[in-house]
Amino acid sequence: MKISRFIAILSLMSAVCFSYTQSVFAQNKTYNRMINGAAKVVRAKFTGSEEVRYNYDEDNQNIVCGYIMDVEVIKSYKGGTDNFKVFVSNEDILLGEDLEYFIIARRNQKFGETRAIDFLNCLEGRSTRTDVSKLPYLATNITQQIFPLVSYKREDNIVDPDTRVVKKGEWMMLVNRIANNALPYTIARRRLNNGNDDIIEEMRLNDFIRDFELE
Structure with missing residues (x-):
């Protein structure tokens, strides 16, 4: 009985891992296709x-x-x-x-x-x-192709209200589009409360460049 339960749990974990891998692959593929086809x-x-x-x-x-x-x-x-x-x-x-x-x-x-x-x-x-x-x-598509950039310096002392950590580095602003769910989870993202309802998140520029091997 214990062996059967162990095998069942192992099978479930394998299925979850496979599903996650396939999901990440699909996400990367969406933006990879867009970047590879870009002029x-x-x-x-x-x-x-x-x-x-x-x-x-x-x-x-x-x-x-x-x-x-x-x-x-x-x-x-x-x-x-x-x-x-x-x-x-x-x-x-x-x-x-x-x-x-x-x-x-x-x-x-x-x-x-x-x-x-x-x-x-x-x-x-x-x-x-x-x-x-x-x-x-x-630069028109259901996937966002124009990203306003914002830069934070530690000395500006702008605090993220969610994490209470001082913001730093360069970030790409994300507009409210379902297609942005296709971005890889490995890119740091956070909610953005700047009074503009059309801009809902920001993601780290260096992570985006790294994940899509642009440098």
């Missing part, structure tokens, strides 16, 4: 922007579908150090030109001189078909 992985600043708007005839509304952002590269992990333009949707959190961002952008295969019609995400979950031939790079 640009950079630390950068936005130096300018151009609205991409659309007229909704049924509502007589002219709304912003997103922005073409001018990107000034500070450090390149992939894709070179040349500055470039990227389309971002309204789902991305842009906190000002003075802030630095970690950006993962893919090449727009329809960019060029020939007019190309495709869907763009607009405000409040709406989308529209429009000419995308003027957008050289895209």
